[in-house]
Amino acid sequence: MTTQHESPDFPFGDVAAPDDQRDPDGDQFDLEARLSLTRVPGMSTDLSDISEVEYRQLRLERVVLVSVWTTGTVQDAENAMLELKALAETAGSQVLEGIVQRRDVPDPATYLGSGKVRELADLVRATGADTVICDGELTAAQLRNLEDRVGVKVVDRTALILDIFAQHARSTEGKAQVELAQLTYLKQRLRGWGQSLSRQAGGRAAGGAGIGGRGPGETRIETDRRRIGHRITVLRRRLRQMDSTRATTRARRERDRIPSVAIVGYTNAGKSSLLNRLTGVGVLVEDALFATLDPTTRRTTTQDGRVYTLTDTVGFVRHLPHDLVEAFKSTLEETAGADVLVHVVDASDPDPAGQIVAVRDVLRSLQDRPQSSEISQVSEILVFNKIDLIDEVTLAGLRASHPRARFISTRTGEGIAELISQVEQTLPTPQERVDVVIPYSRGDLVDRIHKHGTIHELEHGVQGTHVIADLHPGLAAEVRAVGGR
16 A cells, blocks of 8 residues: 655645655555445344344444453453453444453353342443453353343353454455354354244254154254254364365475474564565555464575575464364464464563463463474564554663563564564574585476575586585485486
């Protein structure tokens, strides 16, 4: 998108910025498309005799936030509510009010205590809210009981995050992963309004089952559970097929031993902006949580000409839903196979230390997964982004507490050159020396040596190209099989 600015000298129009001032994020056409799909205001969310799936597809609108503060400081509770507010606004909701209750544990029946439930019901009626969002994962009983007492739809934190993921997924794999997580979550919380899902169906009412379907039949809730189970099976089969394609691509990279760098971090920390700064790829950038779901991998080169890949990954968040981690495990495993992790932290966040802990907790959860056993040995570069948004005192405190970290601003470009230099120094270097003559018919091998090795000598002779270079073991063996002296 061309950067534009207003000037007193040009009061009647905008002026396009020169080429050296263009937005490093490129033309954000994907962002324009996303913003054009806004939620329709005024859609009803009244509880009615509808199916569970239909119920969960209704829009979030005017919401009241609810949180139970069990541990930590007052500041921790406030930060949690601010994050919940950001999640709700990302989902397209208008946040009206928020309630925090101090309890040792959430109430097993209604999440909040009975007094707070009455206060919440009064607040909902006074504000005209149509949805309550709870900062926690509620059981089916808690959702049902709280909805009965408040009179509007209740959504927990997990359902809210899944809703955001459903809005932002674009690729076939991403959509399948989100749907799998949604259905897994939904299957555990099926319920009906009144007796709507308790009614039995037989004969033609049983979906046209005919012979064998007459008689008492299934209740609606049983039918929904069976259909959801079938869909989950289909999605898992489809994702396994996609995993095989991903494995083939990974094997090809490992054959050539292309070093890889994975950009990880908390959601909205600036990972996509950093990828744009490093490669100029122009991936979607938005000031919203979970703007990126589909990982983007791009090739770039070091100063000495070696090729490596950079991957922008999905952002993490505190208490990331377990179903979501399971659904996205193949995507998350890309981080485990990386040679270097660039861990991006939002320096302007009220609790950057909490972001670091949340991200590392998710990375540790990948330890027992295939392809992930060596994740603890991956080199990590800690990067604090958005330093242009904090004062000097805060910046000095972060530098003192994290002396080995890098401090950058993807908006201004400050610290980017130093970060690139450290990434290139951290990448594994070829260590196996080869001294061979490669026939001219195998120019492809010479090209791969240029891309993936360190050349010390190169001379074109009568028999072919004489190369002395340091290569990775796999490529070195392939070169020796072809070349000779």
